Each structure stands twice: as structure tokens, then as C-alpha cells.
Amino acid sequence: MGRSEHAPALTARSAGLVGCRQCAQAWPAGTPSCGRCGAPLQSRDAKSLQKVWAWWTAGLLCYIPANLYPMLQTRTLFDTSEATIVGGAIELIHYGNVGIALIILFASVVIPVGKFVAIAYLALSTRHPSPALAHHRQLLFEVVEYIGRWSMIDVFVVAILASLVHLGSVADIKAGPASLTFALSVIFTMLSALSFDSRLIWDQVGQQEDA
Amino acid sequence: MTDAALPDASRLPDETAPATSAAGLIVCPRCDALYKARRPGFGELATCPRCHKVIAAPRHKAGMQIIAMSVASLIMTVGALFFPFLSIEAAGLTNAASVLDVALSFSGGVLTVLVIITAAAIVVIPALRTSLLIYVLVPLVFDRAPARHAKPAFRLAEQLRPWSMAEIFALGVAVSLVKVGDLALVAFGPAFWMFAVLVVLVLLQQRYLCSWSVWDALNTPPR
Numbered sequence: 001m002g003r004s005e006h007a008p009a010l011t012a013r014s015a016g017l018v019g020c021r022q023c024a025q026a027w028p029a030g031t032p033s034c035g036r037c038g039a040p041l042q043s044r045d046a047k048s049l050q051k052v053w054a055w056w057t058a059g060l061l062c063y064i065p066a067n068l069y070p071m072l073q074t075r076t077l078f079d080t081s082e083a084t085i086v087g088g089a090i091e092l093i094h095y096g097n098v099g100i101a102l103i104i105l106f107a108s109v110v111i112p113v114g115k116f117v118a119i120a121y122l123a124l125s126t127r128h129p130s131p132a133l134a135h136h137r138q139l140l141f142e143v144v145e146y147i148g149r150w151s152m153i154d155v156f157v158v159a160i161l162a163s164l165v166h167l168g169s170v171a172d173i174k175a176g177p178a179s180l181t182f183a184l185s186v187i188f189t190m191l192s193a194l195s196f197d198s199r200l201i202w203d204q205v206g207q208q209e210d211a
Numbered sequence: 212m213t214d215a216a217l218p219d220a221s222r223l224p225d226e227t228a229p230a231t232s233a234a235g236l237i238v239c240p241r242c243d244a245l246y247k248a249r250r251p252g253f254g255e256l257a258t259c260p261r262c263h264k265v266i267a268a269p270r271h272k273a274g275m276q277i278i279a280m281s282v283a284s285l286i287m288t289v290g291a292l293f294f295p296f297l298s299i300e301a302a303g304l305t306n307a308a309s310v311l312d313v314a315l316s317f318s319g320g321v322l323t324v325l326v327i328i329t330a331a332a333i334v335v336i337p338a339l340r341t342s343l344l345i346y347v348l349v350p351l352v353f354d355r356a357p358a359r360h361a362k363p364a365f366r367l368a369e370q371l372r373p374w375s376m377a378e379i380f381a382l383g384v385a386v387s388l389v390k391v392g393d394l395a396l397v398a399f400g401p402a403f404w405m406f407a408v409l410v411v412l413v414l415l416q417q418r419y420l421c422s423w424s425v426w427d428a429l430n431t432p433p434r
Contacts, residue, residue, distance in 0.1 A: 012238040012245045019238020023426035026236035038362045100389045156383030164308040202242035
């Protein structure tokens with residue numbers, strides 16, 4: 001560590017090579033697929049940012065109805081209620097389950113919104129090289145990649161409740177339309193993050209230092 | 212990759228002059244930095260000095276352990292499919308839900324799509340991924356020639372990694388328990404504990420699986 005962090009590293013591209021992202025093997029530039037593992041080779045994914053933005057937009061479009069429509073429709077002896085993501089969490093706080101409400105709010109609101117902001121920042125920042133920020137950007141990207149899947153927890157909770165709570169007239173829970181759009185939103189943002197070519201974060205570092 | 216695995220990047224230029232000498236070189240998948248490959252020993256970590264990505268982390272006897280964990284998690288998945296993971300009781304009425312019930316709970320309308328997503332994320336993809344790992348690793352561990360479609364199979368297994376969500380489902384079960392706790396009496400069923408074991412197996416498997424070593428083994432002829 002330390003010593004070589006900001007040193008202009010020799011990249012595969014500047015050496016006229018292309019690296020396999022699956023198995024790390026180097027090949028001469030222009031080799032179509034990796035002879036070691038068979039994965040297609042690309043020095044840089046030229047369409048990376050296009051794909052990122054396409055999935056990002058799709059994810060955002062699905063996230064809006066996910067917050068407006070009910071996630072759960074609960075019917076008990078006394079009343080019928082429909083709860084949106086935020087509404088359901090507020091209800092939980094009323095019942096005293098602050099911890100669970102925070103998990104739900106974190107997984108369904110903080111993580112998705114944070115992901116939209118983070119991915120947009122990463123995609124936009126490829127235009128503004130910054131060796132000093134490369135490590136932070138890489139870390140941000142890894143966090144987004146790692147944590148994004150956990151948003152699915154709310155979808156699973158809805159699925160579990162909707163299949164479990166069928167107690168005739170006493171209580172009945174049905175899944176609302178928001179569960180579908182929310183699931184799609186999570187999947188689209190995962191695809192958006194997976195489309196991001198992290199080498200774009202580091203390219204700028206090399207370029208600026210070479211200049 | 213500290214000195215343990217890879218040499219100084221600065222020494223590379225003369226050695227890389229002809230592009231055809233790419234054979235002994237490896238490239239960081241995260242940041243594209245180029246290094247001369249030296250096989251890391253068991254227990255050694257090969258990390259990229261520029262972006263700190265772990266490129267290889269071979270472990271002694273990892274293959275056999277991953278196979279054992281894969282078989283165990285396949286059994287757990289099948290078991291968890293049929294047994295209820297939560298049961299609920301209120302006003303003398305009871306109900307229990309298994310994964311199959313969950314998958315079928317969204318029946319009707321657009322929510323059918325959700326059934327497919329849920330079933331895929333918690334059962335189909337994890338089961339497929341562990342089966343692929345068994346298929347790829349068994350011949351390697353027993354010093355046989357690699358399975359016929361080992362390469363595409365292992366690439367698919369690696370691509371499926373983020374989409375395998377059994378561990379997220381397990382936490383979802385725990386959250387559900389608290390959520391309906393006020394409405395009725397809820398209890399964990401046998402499948403919940405299977406999912407709990409599954410979570411541990413999945414995490415251990417991810418820790419032990421070094422894809423660089425698998426590709427290395429797939430390209431080394433058996434002794």
C-alpha cells in the first residue's frame with residue numbers, strides 16, 4: 001500500500017493488452033475472447049455509461065410508483081388498511097417496533113435513494129478525473145454493489161406476510177402493486193451498477209498523471 | 212499484490228514489450244493495472260497495489276470444502292422448500308407458510324411476475340449456482356480432466372452470484388416475525404433454521420471460493 005497508490009501504474013491498455021475481467025489473464029489488444037476462461041474481452045466497455053443510465057432511469061421510474069401505491073393491504077376484524085413503504089414504517093413506530101421500522105426505512109428508502117445518487121455521481125464523475133478521489137469512488141462503487149441487493153428484503157417481507165397471514169375473517173394480508181414496482185426498481189438499479197465499468201474510475205487517474 | 216504475489220509494476224515495461232508475451236501477465240479486473248503473474252501460495256493474498264482489489268486468495272483444500280458446503284446447501288434448499296418457515300396463530304386459527312406458499316402467494320395479475328422473481332432469487336438461482344459449482348469442482352478436486360462444459364458453467368455461476376438472495380430472505384423471515392407479532396402468535400418453523408444454516412454456508416462458500424484459482428486449475432492439465 002501507500003507507495004504505489006498514486007503512482008502512474010502501467011495499465012493493460014497502455015501496454016497494448018486487454019485484461020480478462022473474469023480470470024485476470026492478459027491478452028493482446030483486440031483478442032475477442034479470453035482463451036483461458038472464454039469470457040468476452042473488452043479493453044473498456046464503450047457502452048458502459050449508456051447502459052448505466054438506461055437501467056438507472058428504468059429503476060427510478062419504477063421507484064416512484066413503488067412509493068405511491070400500497071405495498072401491503074391488511075384486513076383485520078375491525079378495519080382494512082393499505083400501507084405504502086413509508087406508511088408501513090410509520091405504523092410500526094406507532095406500535096413501538098422502532099428497530100424494525102428503521103430496518104425497513106433503511107432498506108427501502110435510504111439504500112435505494114442513496115444508490116440512485118451514488119450511481120449518478122459515479123457515472124458523471126468519469127468526466128472529472130481526480131486521482132485523490134479514485135479510492136473513494138472505488139469504495140463507493142463497492143458499497144453500492146454490495147448493499148444494493150439487500151433492498152430486496154422488503155419485497156420478501158411482503159411475500160412472506162402475504163402467504164402467511166390468511167386467517168379467515170380475523171386477519172388477511174395481500175401484496176399491493178408497489179411490491180412489484182419496488183422489486184423491479186431494485187433489479188434495474190442492480191443492473192445499472194453491474195453495467196458500470198469500474199476501470200473508468202481509474203483511467204482518468206492514469207491520464208491525468210501522464211499528462 | 213504485495214511482493215508476496217506480484218512484482219513491482221515499474222519493472223514491467225521491458226518485459227511486456229512484445230504483445231505476444233501476454234501469457235505470464237495478469238490484469239486487475241477493477242482498475243486495469245498490469246502485473247507479472249506469480250502464483251500465490253495457499254493462504255497468500257494477491258491484491259492489486261493500485262486499487263487494493265483482491266485478485267487471488269487461494270486456500271488449501273478449498274475445493275473439497277466448497278463441494279461439501281455446496282452439497283449441504285443444496286439439501287438445505289430442497290428441505291426449506293417444503294417445510295414451513297413461519298407459522299401463525301390467532302383466535303384459534305392457524306396457518307403456516309413454506310417457500311412454495313410464498314412463491315404462490317402472488318397468484319393473479321401482474322403480481323405473477325413477482326412470484327417468478329421471488330422464486331428465482333431464493334430457490335432457483337441459489338440451487339443452480341451450487342449445482343454448477345459442484346459440477347465444476349468435483350473433477351478438479353479428484354484430479355480428473357475438467358468437466359466438458361466447466362468453463363461456461365463456472366462463468367455462469369460467477370455471474371449469478373449477486374442474484375442469489377437466500378441470505379436476504381432469511382433476514383426477511385425474521386423481520387416478518389416481528390411485523391406480525393402484534394397481529395397474532397408467530398413461531399419459526401423448521402425451514403427457518405434451514406435458511407439460517409444456509410446463510411452461514413453461503414457466507415463461508417463466498418469466503419473460500421477463489422475464482423482465480425478455479426480458472427488456474429481448469430487450465431492446468433491433471434497430474
